[in-house]
Amino acid sequence: MKIANRDISLRHAPLVIAEIGINHGGSLEVAKAMVTAARLSGCEMVKHQTHFVDDEMTDEAKSIFPPNADISIWHVMQQCALGKDDEIALKKHAESLGMIYISTPFSRAAADFLNEIGVAAFKIGSGECNHLPLIRHIARMGKPVIMSTGMQTIESMKPSVQILEDAGIEYALLECTNLYPSPPEIVSLQGVTDLRQAFPNAVVGFSDHSIGPEMALSAVALGACILERHFTDTRYRKGPDISCSMDPAELRFLIDRSKEIHTALNNPKVRTAPEEDVYRFARGSVVADKDLPAGHVVTEADIWARRPGSGEISVQYFDQLIGARLTQAVTRNQQLRWSDFDGVEKPQ
Incomplete structure (x- = not known):
């Protein structure tokens, strides 16, 4: 798939998305500082969350308390949401730094707004992964979609994926565990493989809520093309997602190490040119x-292999010499040559 000018596939280095989310606490200036910090760490794409609370929730949400907050989910989003003008300013700021700006709409009104301001793609969060009318609404806009799949099974996701397929848009599916932070006991790296097998038309990635970079980096080795993690410019901020957010140093680490893993993942099993010097002394x-x-007719007890590998006959041909007749006398530890044997053909 392609978002703006960024190709995303197994042939390309993983796309690392820094999710600002609601870590800015409703402050445009803080949000801008986070975007700048992400860019300085080498990040290509930043993701926001677009919350129009009145269109997103009912009053019942005022009595629901998420496990990572001490106020209701309504009040969390009310405090942390950016207004329309502020979000437009944040998008312009990110794009002025050469970054791609995307966001997760949590309502129909938010999706319409993001489409109006020209986001390059939509992110659908795990909570909306089975919100078929919203997914249909977004898919009609014709833009690429990245969809997290936390709290879902392969079977429960199929109707949502079918909507994306029927719309003919490019899409990615992210394996995700929705606990903040997520301990290894419930993170599913196997989910990356399961998604690749179940949905061959999808680009597959990993949305990480664990502590540290290990899970995300491991996902690259399993074929994840997108890595998404919450991001903050400093861990000294307060917020429900700060505990599972990476800071600028960790973001840089994730970007650099994921590129290295991707490079090694695409190297075939061959002896490389830089290994030749080692090969000459390491083999026997x-x-x-x-x-x-x-x-003398050679038996297995008459010969052995020792370093260095500079002799004519490599140890891999050891068995071919058993039963061969020597054409001349040899001494212990003498490197043997093909001409020392009668009737043994030198391999081509």
Whole structure:
């Protein structure tokens, strides 16, 4: 898939998305500082959350308290949401730094707003992964979609994926565990493989809520093309998602190490040119293990292999010499040559 000018596939280095989310606490200036910090760490894409609370929730949400907050989910979002003008300013700021700006709409009104201001793609969060009418509404806009799949099974996701397929848009599915933070006991790296097998048309990635970079980096080795993690410019801020957010140093680490893993993942199993110097001394050459006379028929006990590998006969040809007749006498530890044997053909 392609978002703005960024190609995303197994052929390209993983796309690392810094999710600002609601870590700015409703402050545009803080949000801008976070975007700037992400860019200075080498990040290409930043993700926001667009909350129009009145269109997103009912009054019942005022009595629901998320496990990572001490106020209701209504009040969390009310405090942390940016207004329309502020979000437009944040998008312009990110794009002025050469970054791609996307956001998660949590309501129909938010999706319409993001489409109006020209986001390059939509992010659908795990909580909306089975919100079929919202997914249909977003898919009609014709833009690429990245959808997190936390709290879902392969079967429960199929109707949502079918909507994206029917719309003919490019899409990605992110394996995700929705506990903040997520301990290894419930994180599913296998989910990356399961998504790749179940949905071959999808770009597959990993939305990480664990502590540290290990899970996300491991996901790259399993074929994750997108890595998404919450981001903050400093961990000294307060907020429900700060505990599972990476700081600028960790973001840089994740970007650099994921590129290295991607590079190594695409290297075939061959002996490389830089290994040749090591190969010459590390392998063994076949030698006589004792003094042997001319005409002697070699047994396994008569020969061995020792370093360096500079002799004519590599240890891999050891078995071919058993039963061969020596054409001349040899001494112990003498590197043997093909001409020392009668009737043994040198491999081509």
